[in-house]
Amino acid sequence: MSSSSSSFRIDKDSLGEVRVPSDAYYGPFAARAKEQYKVTGQRAHANLVRAFVMIKRSAALANKELKALDAQKADAIVKACDEVLAGRLHDQFVVEAINSGAGTAFNMNTNEVIANRALEILGKKKGEYEAVSPNDHVNMSQSSNDTFPTAMHVAILLSMKEADAAISVLVRSLRAKAREFEDAIKIGRTHLMDAIPVTLGAEFEEYAYSIERAQKKMHEAMAGLEEVGLGGTAVGTGANTPRGYRELAIRRLSEVSGLALRPSGNMFYSLQSKLDVAACSSALRNLAVELTKMANDLRLMACGPVAGFAEILIPAVHAGSSIMPGKVNPSLAECLNMVCFNIMGNDVAVAMAAQAGQFELNVMLPGMLKCVLDSTDMLANFLPVFAANMVDGIKANKERLESYIDKSPVLVTLLNPYIGYLKAAEIYKESLKTNKSIRELVLEKKLMTKEDLDKALSKENILGGGSSSGG
Template identity: 45%
Template sequence: MNLSDSRTATTQPAPAVIAFRIEHDLLGDREVPADAYWGVHTLRAIENFPITGRRIGSNTHLIAGLAAVKWAAASANCTLGLLDKTRADAIRQACKEILDGALHDQFVVDVIQGGAGTSTNMNANEVIANRALEILGRERGDYDFLHPNEHVNLSQSTNDVYPTAVNISTIFAIRELLDAMRVLREAFVAKSAEFRTIVKMGRTQLQDAVPMTLGQEFGTYAVTMEEDSARLEEASLLVHEINLGATAIGTGLNADPRYSALACDYLREITGLPLVTALDLVEATQDVGQFVHLSGVLKRVAVKLSKICNDLRLLSSGPRAGFGEINLPPVQAGSSIMPGKVNPVIPEVVNQVAYEVIGHDVTITMAAEAGQLQLNAFEPIIVKSLSESMTHLGAACRTLAERCVVGITANADRLRSSVENSIGLVTALNPYIGYPAATLIAQEALLTGRNVADLVLEKRLLDRAELDRILQPEHLANLRQDTP
């Protein structure tokens, strides 16, 4: 048998048979995979937006927010007699399943999309409709009985559904970030207590300044995280205002006048969040100022967190040719060519997250500015940027705490030696020996390389007992008894 005969004789597997259903939209008929819960509108969005490869289903908070909104809408419409109980119950059950984590893989539209979030809303409408149809014993795509727009989207528009779901998802993301920041703050508090009496030189402009303790230095990091957490909580309050019931532009067209308040009541019950309806729905529908403000706070967190990481890298530099004041826990080998080298990789990765967040802030600023008239069409990129900023900052805080801060140790002897040999020590002696004498001591120490304490004793400016008292950590660092 020759080669061609061999190929002919080989049995090829039969191609898999893919079943489809036919769905229709204003552009015509399309085949949709029969096992898909999404439909024709989602299909077109998949084709139109092959941008990041990241699907909206990856943002679990957003999907939960959409399900909560659709659940609340169905309940309000049912209460108002606009939606029969059979369909309403099926929609609500489908929404509850999604809130519990089901079907997130069916939310397949790219996170960056045109249309002001319409594709996201339609993806949700179709998934919920098809699951509700299953619950009712119907086939997926049987829209004559239960329709994504006429029933799931009743009394709604993308322009009030999407922003409301985004607000809900943002609140939950903020809470997760606050938890992560608390973990990091507590790690710094613990190190501040551990290093309370370890004296070191403080520095300004990278030059010796005056003595302090390592505990004071780490205490400032804890205070930073506490202050930024407070600012984040304040920013979160703005996101609790929603525009559900606004429909297209805020006038409430095609919605019962009672719908907005009723839907908000149901949404508060479903989410457990103290949501409030905006006083002016027209303004609320076009406004994304809350996200600009929140992004600014996230940038603040990122900048200050990055500064802390800069400090940690500088203080641990060396181990012999740098500051070498603290030791970061070794977590991986640092070089493919230099044996024994260990790098500050955890602070470095947190620095990079900070740079990303700062970049996202620019994106959010530009997207917010680009809004026109009664709607901002660029909320999808705002959502993506905010979500990544909060998620990555939270992961960075936990990583920094658990993989770095908790394992930091101090080189106490080196720190004490740097204080004793620093010219800056003379500042602490200034009140006792006077400014002129202190200046002469500083000059001589600098010229001769001798330490300040020896020169003070040699010149009989202070006796040993007095000098030892002044050089006690509590005195040098001006520690108060209530300092943690």
């Protein structure tokens, strides 16, 4: 290695010499890849950086313990990894989120950063790869083909945990509203048409319940990711690994990541199939389905305030219009819709990538991973905002809710046991035609006594005798 100028050094790889910025910790492979993979303008996700560096650390410890790697080199690699895990050098991971097939470019970017920092720790200069090699030492007992799938699992698990915490925040907010609104009776709707009354509390409890159910499906999908293929190397055979490496490296990776990882039951499966990643993406998609249904309900309940339902009053987070003064829009619910649509689209991309592997390897990993991590990031970032600034500020418009109940002909449904379906249908039509209430018409026609009518149209009977939460 020789210096061509004060701002560049000359690194060598299997393709020849490459000019690399003197202060760069990445090396020739990443320098080449940086110029080729100009796709999104986005660097790799921080959790992928963490996951990959944890793998390099775990591999170095396992190789050292098995006496495959010199202790001094291993210790320098581990120290370099610890510095990155502490937040240093993240700007040196320059390969974009979508890069080479199977993520080889990102694996090598990681190898080079760790090698060059390890060289400094040993008193060497960056680029002196004879002392610590990105391939021979940092990548020892590994291949991109087993490290990237393993890093995917670790990164997704870390990000899913962040999203999971955000989902729990929203569920708590919804449950608090369910309790607040447990006595707010409102007209139910089926087919978007008036139906038997429910409570606003029951609706919010259902939102919390359905989202919590989707959250549990996420937990089930996450369990599949705890099985990793580290140690499979190029095709799943474990070529170029010392005996005992697989179990030891995964044990070390579990320790540093705090995750309950275990060796795959079939290493070939872990390199070829992306079923477990697709299952996580699918769980996120299903959660998005529940979230967007809830967001649409809230938008409808809030629509108005004069010409719509106006059953709930929503907080104003900013001016709703640049031309109409005083307008309040369900902007956060609309934003949640867009988040959900993007998650659904990401899941389609993941499914396409998951089926696109051939023989011993799926090479579509970086694109697949970007989609899943984009989805988890949107949930982790936005759901707490939605909970605090939208859900927590919702108020029941009790006057409007009560007026709908008083005027609704659909209450005649509760009189079926007393006057029969056909007579009830006649009363319903007459109520619509004359604008008289059900109570007024039934008493006028002497179809029921006042006592029976009061009992039939009581709050207890309206709610079917069950709890307001439907529990």
